[in-house]
Amino acid sequence: MRPSVTACFLSLALIAPATALALPPPCNSGTVYEDRNGNGRRDDGEPGLPGIRVSDGVDLVVSDAHGSYHLPAIDGRTSFVIKPPGYRVGRRDNGLPDFSFNVQREPGPKLKYGGIPASFPSCRDYGLIPQQARTRPQLDVLVFADPQPKTATDVDYYRRDIVEPLLAQSRGRGTVADLGLSLGDIVHDDLSLYPALNRATALLDVPWLHAPGNHDLDFDAGRDEDSLLSYRNVFGPDTYAWEEPEASFVMLDDVIYRPGQRPAYIGGLREEQFGFLERYLATARKDRLLVIGVHIPFFDAAPGRETFRHADRERLFALLRDFPHVLLLSGHGHVQRHVYHGAKDGWHGAAPLHEYNVGAACGAFWSGVKDGQGIPDATMADGTPNGYARLAVDAAGSYRLSWHPARLAAAAASTPAMSLHAPRVLRRGAYPAFSVFANVYMGQDDSRVEFRIDDGAWAPMQRSEQADPNLLAENARDDQAAALRGYDRSPEAEPSAHLWRGTLPTDLAAGEHRIEVRTLDPWRGEQRAQTVYRLQDAKE
Structure with missing residues (x-):
């Protein structure tokens, strides 16, 4: 579905000579409106929506009585609407949710996978489509960690091993799920595989949110700030929020790229991310589940080594302290475990903070002996079969988690535990x-x-x-x-x-x-x- 865009400036064709032109300032304003017919553009009779939050990953504003919003137009930022409960957003041609746009007037650094191309500045309207109430009693979320294909062959494994069995399992039962999450390492360094992987995921016909991983970086970027430009050109913001009636979701880039150092990255958060979190969490409801989705775990995965910056973890946990229902979801390890954070980790809430470190969709990097269908065994190093998780959330903030081995979940009468x-x-x-x-x-x-x-x-x-x-x-x-x-x-x-x-x-x-x-x-x-x-x- 094409995005609704309101032109803020006259066409360059009307201004001459081109060589004498100075680029007009970028625009980061528009209207949030109710897209009642879901056609992706604002028609007569479709009202502006007040009180809707729009952000660029740092600043956060609220639409006025007419649905208008205005953010500072800063090159290199990605603007997005925080989808509220009761609405959905349209889909782009690649199947991803259409809820953001990149502000990039000046060309960025030259990168192997393109980065974010410079574009003529335009203003962005966000259409929110009224969502019908779900018939199922709980929010049903698919959780994928580390799909991580290295080649087109691996993308084919992902489609046949994960996506197609899920589709077969759901036939005659309604939608596959209400929402999907991918917790980083969407691909394994080759960012040209994004379109093929997205085509496979789009077959599920589920709104899908992504967080980046350490294998989604532009490794030819000279600094952390530019290391996700190609990722953001495809997926949109790397730090954002999304709300459903039963839960609020915050997806975060927690990979700090350190070119020229060893290791080349560490888990952590940037200062501007804390700015967004402080602003968003001040407005977030506390009577529902708050889900934080990241790639690198918050616990130290390597004994005796800081794999997530402890100061950042303590600062984040302080922001989450007053939320009674919080779930942390992470990936990265290609094993599966549950960790409960306490005072030694900087968590001082009323109860231990649960982190579910989700097993990998690719298992052990699509390795192992192939079965009769030509799909590798892919069992992880801790003996967990590759697959995906499901998260079920009710309106009171409670949740249920389950692990579903790829294909076995569809073939068996019940998912093997x-x-x-x-x-x-x-x-x-x-x-x-x-x-x-x-x-x-x-x-x-x-x-x-x-x-x-x-x-x-x-x-x-x-x-x-x-x-x-x-x-x-x-x-x-x-x-x-x-x-x-x-x-x-x-x-x-x-x-x-x-x-x-x-x-x-x-x-x-x-x-x-x-x-x-x-x-x-x-x-x-x-x-x-x-x-x-x-x-x-x-x-x-």
Whole structure:
């Protein structure tokens, strides 16, 4: 849908000679109006909307009684409307929400992927389309972290592994979701892949919000301020807010680019981002969930090293302190975990602050042995299968989270919550030193995980931070292979934050025995999985 644009200046064709012209000042004004027929332009009878917030990522203004707004026109900024509850915005030709425009009168730095081209200054009207009330009881949000294709082949994996099964799953059930989020590393350094990836995501027909990652940078930029110009030319602002009736969403660029240094980036926020946050949060409602979406986690992902600037984290947490319902979403690690921030992290709220570090859509960078459809296994280093998360939010600020392994979620009667590993056979009467392992994808430090043999009594399993045995076995198969088993082999198994073990009894009757594991998921209730092992008599 084409954006509604109001010309602020006479055409250059009416002014001569061109060589004597000085560029007119850029414009960053316009009207927010109710686009009642959804055609992307303001027609007679479509009123201006008062009280709508418009920002450029630093300053924030509110439309007046006639819907008019005015922001300082500063080259290099991106203006956007903060979509309010009860409305939706149109879609651009690439399927992305049409809620922003770039102010760029003078040419910026020359960059490999183009940056933001200079354009004749124009004013921007924002049309908000009245949104019909949803029939489902909760806001349903798809959460993707790190789709990260390196090539067109990887984009094809993304489409066939993630997008198409979601479409198949939703047939006859209405829309796929109400909203979608991508938490950075939209691609892997090759920004020319953005159009192809967006075409695949647009098939879901869901309004989609993006935050940038460290692999979305213009690495030929000489400074952090210019490192997302090509990203912003495609996706719009890197720091912005979006509101639904059940939740407010703030998407933030938290990658500080440091060209010429090692490491070349660190997690953190810029001063102007804090300016926007201070202005926006002063106006944000506190009776709904506030979701902060970023790429780099707020916790230190590398032991003993500051991977997110602690001073920035404390400053952000201070701004969030008075919000009773906050959820942090991050990506970047290609593993999955839950972290609860407290005083040692600078959080001083009434309850610990929950950060869900979301597993990667690409898993382990689209690596591993391909299946019958030619799609790599892509299991992550902690044993979590690649996939996506869902966030369900109700109007009271509470939420539910779930992890959905790619394709398995569509093929199974219910989304698998865990994978099991157990020996196939043990000697009957052997010393009981062998275990069943349960990798509970959404497991947390205090999760209750139990197992039983056949229909016996349930016994607790012990949390064990070690490598997932299934992935260790895959590593061994790769090591022993005389030829490559895939384009890239599976990652080396790392200690998993959500692995439990239970010792298998060997004093039962010879033959096959069923192992059943259950866990109490805080959002989905009891989840079960099962496998078998066999006891065999052996002679010396």
